[in-house]
Amino acid sequence: MLNQSKSNTIKYYFLLSFFIISVFSVIFFTIQMLNYDRERKLYIEKSTHNSLLFAAMELMQISQNLTGLDQRRSASLYAKEYEKVESEYNDVLSILNSLNEEDYQKEVKNLLVEFSEFNSEIKVRNDYLYRRNNLKVILENSLDLSTSEENSNLLNIIKLSLESKNMLALGEYYRDLSSAFSMSNIPHAEREKIQEISFGSMNAFDTMEKIISVNVILNRHLNDLIYKTDFLRATISKTITRDDKIPKNESHYYGYILIAIILIFITYLYTANKNLFRKLYIISSKIKSDLPISYIRIHHKQNRTKTSKEKKFDETLFNIKLSKIILDKKKSNFIVVDDENFPFCCSTSIFDENFKNLENEALDTKILTASIYDNHYFLSKKTPQNTAIFDCDIAFSVDIPNENKTILFLNSEKDERLRQNDRLNSLASISGTVAHDINNMITVIVSSLSILRESKYLTLHSDRKVIDSALFSADKSIGLIDRLLTFARCKRLAPEIVDVNALLEGLYEVISFATNDNVTVEYELSKQPLFTYIDPGQLETSIINLCLNSSNAIGESGFIKIKTEVNSINQLSIIVEDNGHGIPKSIQGKVFEPFFTGRKQGEGHGLGLSMVYGFVTQSGGSITLDSQVGKGTTISISFSLKKT
Amino acid sequence: MKSIIVFFVFLFSPLTIAEANLKIFCSAKANSCLWLKERMYELHGIKSEMIVKSSGEVLNIIETGAENFDIWWGGTGDTHLKAAESGFLAPITLKRKQDQLFWSRHLLDISKGRSVGVYAGILGIIVNKKVLSDLKLDVPLCWSDLGKTTYKNQIVLGDPNTSGTAYTFLSTLFQIYNGEKIRQILPEIKQNIRKTTNSGYQAILPLIEGENAISIAFIHDVISLLDKYEDLDVIIPCEGTGYEIGAASVINSSKNKEKAINFIELSMQPNIQNLLSSDIGLQIYSNINTVKSGAYNDEKYFNLINYDFFTYSRPMVRKRTLEFWNRLD
Numbered sequence: 001m002l003n004q005s006k007s008n009t010i011k012y013y014f015l016l017s018f019f020i021i022s023v024f025s026v027i028f029f030t031i032q033m034l035n036y037d038r039e040r041k042l043y044i045e046k047s048t049h050n051s052l053l054f055a056a057m058e059l060m061q062i063s064q065n066l067t068g069l070d071q072r073r074s075a076s077l078y079a080k081e082y083e084k085v086e087s088e089y090n091d092v093l094s095i096l097n098s099l100n101e102e103d104y105q106k107e108v109k110n111l112l113v114e115f116s117e118f119n120s121e122i123k124v125r126n127d128y129l130y131r132r133n134n135l136k137v138i139l140e141n142s143l144d145l146s147t148s149e150e151n152s153n154l155l156n157i158i159k160l161s162l163e164s165k166n167m168l169a170l171g172e173y174y175r176d177l178s179s180a181f182s183m184s185n186i187p188h189a190e191r192e193k194i195q196e197i198s199f200g201s202m203n204a205f206d207t208m209e210k211i212i213s214v215n216v217i218l219n220r221h222l223n224d225l226i227y228k229t230d231f232l233r234a235t236i237s238k239t240i241t242r243d244d245k246i247p248k249n250e251s252h253y254y255g256y257i258l259i260a261i262i263l264i265f266i267t268y269l270y271t272a273n274k275n276l277f278r279k280l281y282i283i284s285s286k287i288k289s290d291l292p293i294s295y296i297r298i299h300h301k302q303n304r305t306k307t308s309k310e311k312k313f314d315e316t317l318f319n320i321k322l323s324k325i326i327l328d329k330k331k332s333n334f335i336v337v338d339d340e341n342f343p344f345c346c347s348t349s350i351f352d353e354n355f356k357n358l359e360n361e362a363l364d365t366k367i368l369t370a371s372i373y374d375n376h377y378f379l380s381k382k383t384p385q386n387t388a389i390f391d392c393d394i395a396f397s398v399d400i401p402n403e404n405k406t407i408l409f410l411n412s413e414k415d416e417r418l419r420q421n422d423r424l425n426s427l428a429s430i431s432g433t434v435a436h437d438i439n440n441m442i443t444v445i446v447s448s449l450s451i452l453r454e455s456k457y458l459t460l461h462s463d464r465k466v467i468d469s470a471l472f473s474a475d476k477s478i479g480l481i482d483r484l485l486t487f488a489r490c491k492r493l494a495p496e497i498v499d500v501n502a503l504l505e506g507l508y509e510v511i512s513f514a515t516n517d518n519v520t521v522e523y524e525l526s527k528q529p530l531f532t533y534i535d536p537g538q539l540e541t542s543i544i545n546l547c548l549n550s551s552n553a554i555g556e557s558g559f560i561k562i563k564t565e566v567n568s569i570n571q572l573s574i575i576v577e578d579n580g581h582g583i584p585k586s587i588q589g590k591v592f593e594p595f596f597t598g599r600k601q602g603e604g605h606g607l608g609l610s611m612v613y614g615f616v617t618q619s620g621g622s623i624t625l626d627s628q629v630g631k632g633t634t635i636s637i638s639f640s641l642k643k644t
Numbered sequence: 645m646k647s648i649i650v651f652f653v654f655l656f657s658p659l660t661i662a663e664a665n666l667k668i669f670c671s672a673k674a675n676s677c678l679w680l681k682e683r684m685y686e687l688h689g690i691k692s693e694m695i696v697k698s699s700g701e702v703l704n705i706i707e708t709g710a711e712n713f714d715i716w717w718g719g720t721g722d723t724h725l726k727a728a729e730s731g732f733l734a735p736i737t738l739k740r741k742q743d744q745l746f747w748s749r750h751l752l753d754i755s756k757g758r759s760v761g762v763y764a765g766i767l768g769i770i771v772n773k774k775v776l777s778d779l780k781l782d783v784p785l786c787w788s789d790l791g792k793t794t795y796k797n798q799i800v801l802g803d804p805n806t807s808g809t810a811y812t813f814l815s816t817l818f819q820i821y822n823g824e825k826i827r828q829i830l831p832e833i834k835q836n837i838r839k840t841t842n843s844g845y846q847a848i849l850p851l852i853e854g855e856n857a858i859s860i861a862f863i864h865d866v867i868s869l870l871d872k873y874e875d876l877d878v879i880i881p882c883e884g885t886g887y888e889i890g891a892a893s894v895i896n897s898s899k900n901k902e903k904a905i906n907f908i909e910l911s912m913q914p915n916i917q918n919l920l921s922s923d924i925g926l927q928i929y930s931n932i933n934t935v936k937s938g939a940y941n942d943e944k945y946f947n948l949i950n951y952d953f954f955t956y957s958r959p960m961v962r963k964r965t966l967e968f969w970n971r972l973d
Binding site: 165166167168169170171172174175176178179205209212213215216219220223226230 | 746747750764766822887932933934936940948949950951952954955
């Protein structure tokens with residue numbers, strides 16, 4: 001009896017020590033979980049902060065691309081893009097303001113001031129370049145028509161000096177001209193003309209001195225701007241990477257230890273004291289309900305409670321594996337499928353796009369509130385009777401280790417649109433530079449040809465014919481370049497308040513004339529007048545371009561419908577719809593690129609849609625394309641609505 | 645004995661020197677400096693004492709206090725500009741500024757009227773073709789070629805800390821290659837350097853001797869040697885090259901500022917510059933009416949970058965550029 005009492009006392013102390021260890025473990029585990037929860041909340045806050053900083057960096061990069069600072073492109077392009085740069089940087093400022101990043105704000109403000117100074121210098125340079133081009137035209141004409149060799153030699157020196165890139169070469173031309181001029185015996189009138197061009201009011205040398213000086217200053221500022229923008233971005237980037245650590249949930253290790261202790265304890269208690277077991281069971285249940293992740297059932301057709309095994313599985317999957325992979329990949333569109341390709345869970349956007357309508361019929365759905373990027377829907381298996389095929393565009397997939405499940409990351413339309421916009425922006429930058437330079441050259445060609453054509457020395461009709469043909473081709477090139485400039489958003493627009501319906505009505509005859517005879521043009525204009533602030537000439541050209549494209553897409557016969565309406569976000573939309581052959585999905589992303597054409601070689605330049613795209617974007621509007629092969633194409637352009 | 649001491653004290657007293665002669669630091673070629681001294685005396689009766697030193701050396705002397713010196717004539721413009729910005733030079737007003745070419749006036753403008761451009765010279769890669777062919781090496785055509793490992797120990801150039809030529813070379817590379825690219829190219833070039841010399845001109849001597857294959861120098865310094873030494877050749881780098889504007893300035897501590905300014909203005913007239921340009925210094929001289937340089941008679945030499953004298957003469961930029969170079973080892 002005594003032995004039994006002693007044995008009970010030992011058992012009691014043993015149980016008590018187990019109980020104390022368990023209580024401490026539970027407290028420790030709870031603290032760990034709370035810590036983890038706090039760290040995660042901080043991380044989420046930090047990552048929002050970081051993603052905004054990242055957005056600021058991206059905007060700075062966009063500005064660099066716009067100005068061509070990164071590629072040291074022609075500064076004249078910068079002058080045209082300056083307003084956009086200013087607006088990008090104002091966006092950066094407002095982001096930094098919302099984050100209370102005062103130091104960064106100060107630096108961005110300084111950058112803005114420097115961009116503005118840079119812009120004024122470019123304007124000065126452009127004025128001088130314009131003067132130089134005029135001088136070149138005058139010179140070219142004087143050279144061609146000159147009969148005196150001496151005169152032509154002098155003009156050649158001035159011509160070369162107008163191409164000087166540095167002070168030293170310019171000085172040598174000046175020396176050459178001065179000495180040749182003092183020795184020449186050319187007639188008085190021609191002498192005066194050369195004097196006027198080189199040293200007089202036109203002053204070729206003075207112009208070139210200014211251009212070279214400003215070029216040096218511009219180059220200096222360019223280096224400065226590149227350095228400062230890069231430095232600021234690098235500083236922000238360091239801030240982001242320093243704080244961008246995902247908190248690790250190490251509490252589950254403590255959880256395992258705790259569970260092990262509790263299991264041993266339970267096993268022991270089960271045989272020793274059932275009451276105590278019950279009490280401990282209650283405590284353990286209470287702790288479990290304090291877990292940071294909870295489920296909210298939004299719809300449950302079979303009204304079945306999940307088994308604890310299933311809950312545990314979902315919880316582990318979400319907490320440890322799924323969220324980590326999603327965070328790593330930084331892609332918010334995903335769907336998790338099991339080994340039979342049945343959906344298991346997905347992101348809200350995927351759910352809304354594809355499963356929402358099926359919710360009441362075949363799916364068992366619930367939502368996890370403790371999400372990181374998005375709300376993640378859990379789906380139960382579909383019933384065989386209601387099997388639906390989910391057509392998805394998979395970007396890449398990741399297998400979840402040891403779960404027989406795969407995460408499919410999908411390309412969303414939004415991602416695709418962003419990629420397409422990036423590509424078009426890059427193309428616009430390149431096209432703009434090229435087009436602008438060619439435009440300058442062609443202007444000189446056309447001016448020279450026009451003067452030459454009117455010259456009294458030109459007596460033969462055949463000569464005029466040759467010049468006319470050259471002028472015709474040059475005019476055609478100007479047209480092409482003009483469209484390319486529009487695509488590159490380098491065209492100077494003349495916006496005004498326009499009633500779009502009235503404009504379209506006035507355009508009806510032109511469209512009917514321009515489109516093929518087998519095409520019927522229909523209007524479906526809104527009843528009330530719709531006003532917007534836009535360049536009416538460019539808008540007309542854009543509509544005609546869209547109609548011409550539609551007309552070309554229509555085979556034997558068909559219709560083009562032009563509609564105007566106020567869309568869901570209170571914008572004015574002009575919709576051009578046709579029942580032509582449609583555009584295959586694979587090339588829909590390319591139709592706005594310059595020189596992309598679905599027509600035969602020689603039938604089109606592929607600049608129509610790119611011009612429309614450039615104009616709409618430059619006017620602050622948006623353009624969308626919806627096309628199905630065999631059914632037709634709908635292009636909608638939207639602008640902000642003005643109330644008059 | 646006493647009389648000897650009195651004689652020497654009289655001879656070197658500042659008053660005597662100031663009234664009798666102008667003391668001039670000359671950073672151009674020694675024969676140009678000597679000719680200038682003699683010609684100025686011959687034409688205008690101005691006596692002068694010439695001390696020939698490289699531009700970097702003169703800058704160091706001026707920075708540590710150059711008492712009793714009046715003029716700094718010649719030497720690369722960036723060193724003059726640095727001295728001007730540091731307040732060591734006096735303002736100059738030219739009576740016939742309009743006779744000077746744009747680059748000469750440009751230097752006067754950016755130095756805030758303290759240094760004027762007198763001559764200009766173009767930087768080039770000078771090669772010894774025989775050494776290159778003996779070592780079976782290609783002729784370098786670009787600045788970037790100088791970093792090729794095959795030219796290990798084959799480059800001799802001035803020390804950028806003391807030689808204006810070498811500093812012009814450095815700043816030219818900095819202006820052609822920005823950012824990361826310069827960080828890659830410059831260490832590669834420095835690894836190929838056999839030795840550095842005090843002045844840019846001295847870097848040609850080992851090349852003539854056949855000690856090395858490549859040197860960096862101003863073309864007017866070597867053009868007269870090309871006939872005598874057939875193995876030498878001048879290469880204008882494919883990226884374009886830099887150039888110097890040799891300047892003239894009056895030292896702030898001078899007690900003969902008016903005389904000094906007059907000396908500089910007279911030295912910029914065709915009657916002084918003509919022979920310097922065609923025969924002695926061979927640089928491109930500043931007066932519009934001066935004859936063309938005897939060295940730069942070919943268009944190919946004018947493949948130049950739009951050199952930014954202002955930025956690369958700023959004390960901070962110069963310091964940063966030299967520190968970058970000095971740290972490479």
